Amino acid sequence: MNIREVAKRAGVSTATVSRVVNGTAPVGARTEQLVRAAIERSGYYPNTHARTLGTGKSHIYGLIISDIENPFFPELVKCFERIAVEHGQEVLIANTDYKPERMQVCVRRMLERKVDGVAIMTSEMDPELTQMLSGRGIPMVFLDTGSVGKRISNICIDYGSGIDQAIDHLTSLAHRRIAFVSGPVDLASARIRREAFLMSLRRKKLKCSPDFIREGNHRFDGGYAAMIEMLKLRVRPTAVLASNDLTAIGIMGAVHAAGLRVPEDISVVGFDDIAISSFMPPPLTTIRLSRAEIAERAFTSLYGASHRGESQGSTHTVRVELVIRQSTAPVRP
Amino acid sequence: MNIREVAKRAGVSTATVSRVVNGTAPVGARTEQLVRAAIERSGYYPNTHARTLGTGKSHIYGLIISDIENPFFPELVKCFERIAVEHGQEVLIANTDYKPERMQVCVRRMLERKVDGVAIMTSEMDPELTQMLSGRGIPMVFLDTGSVGKRISNICIDYGSGIDQAIDHLTSLAHRRIAFVSGPVDLASARIRREAFLMSLRRKKLKCSPDFIREGNHRFDGGYAAMIEMLKLRVRPTAVLASNDLTAIGIMGAVHAAGLRVPEDISVVGFDDIAISSFMPPPLTTIRLSRAEIAERAFTSLYGASHRGESQGSTHTVRVELVIRQSTAPVRP
DNA sequence: ATGAAAGCGCTAACAC
């Protein structure tokens, strides 16, 4: 069932059917009725590939993420998708699995599918790949990396502020031995968070033993393993800040496995505020990073560039905010 | 940059370029070199829309899921996608958000994109929509619903066995007052699990107060709310079985919020074994349902139908298995 | 307001 068939049934030309379907030009009331009836009867729906081929616009945005298994991303995907659908766009999701080298495959897929724009929500991006996209005039938006430019926007996260809030909170509870479990340090985003932590500590004039800085992998098991190691220390931290909530939950698991309790023995703070965090026993104190805001900004940037011809990219900073729950408590005397 | 441009640069016809790119017919070694060089220099990559339009095959499988925010699904998506990519297929994901009425939109998207097959991993499916797909010869595979037919396969989950194992385990720990928190009862899959629970109890000659059967929503908050209510009962359950892990985690959160402890005061059993479950404090006893197996079966069914012309669908049962961790313990004397 | 027809980029059948 294609447009020609519909046209035949309605006794009009394919052009007219196209006009009715897309509302691109006025059509006589009677004609429109005929066409709509024919569409209805035949169960016709347009072939998007043919449409894309004809117009050069796919009405698809690419969304590149690090790891669909990290709940942060499904929440982001859902928001992005909702907004996209409201604007008649589809979303093509691609995963890098935290492996920067997989980016190339992702970009190629985007190119092959002729996406109208790409939101790159991983912090690693090879300039050469950026060039492949921008060279073809495809709008892009980055999370926390990359510089603004022609059709290139950037969403910044104020890690520093979030981590400062967390450290303030912990020190106000009399914590002095504060540890940090980072993401994989070969990722820029993980390094940025770690630097922010060190900076914040320095500002508070707290010193930090290298034993208290551990590398995780942004997943449960990384946090778990890092904490198990840290618990073997002769002098343990009284509080741990994690690079994301998954890591924090892994840390809580390790504390529990060691027969200790959160927050009585050790306080834990996460980063992201994924849905599960507020339901953990105990609910996790964490730095909230709004997926909705990121998704909205990302979409708006792309849409502005691809539909309203805004060629100049922009920067937008999304705020973060400490959410105090029950995984943090005063240090025990 | 298109195939004609490449052909021109290589001094060959577009057909030859196509043959090189797809390996569909032998090409002279020298010619091939020329073509590859031209492709390299020009950064050419084929336009999938044009390809789909020409051949009628999109090399895309649709994957319809209930809720991308339920970690069960991202894990399933990831497996499915990995297998698909290995076979040169792409994946188009669509969400119903547990709303059967959203299925129609999902199906339409599948049709518009001319998918080569659809895996429907939600348990609700309107026969009319099934007909829209099957009428166009699109292979389908269902999870736990729908009957097998022409190009329609089915993956069955042995809920009964899983729940029997869980009940056996709990009764062996001397539990007698066992409660159940289901998914939304307007979903068939939720009802099936609940029925399996009641059946299993009957088999054990345990009676079950209606107060101990609660409705959740397959998310944290549903489990949390249901448990808060149940804790108000004069006679409380000593163990709770949840329809999925998210619900179980919500239940654990509620138990904690009430100042009680899992498993000392109340045992909790989940269903699915999502990644987080083994890192919970305490690690969750749950009925494991292999996403990898479901994904593999789903893919294989579709691939058989769309690439090897197997027109007869099949049924496959995936096993489930109780994983005993630390959220269950003997009932207190 | 409507129709005829020229592409969009690719593949595949056919001819050489």
Add this chain to the structure above:
DNA sequence: GTGTTAGCGCTTTCAT
């Protein structure tokens, strides 16, 4: 082994 060419289904001038 290689080239020519007719579509695939749609949109979009350009006529009328």
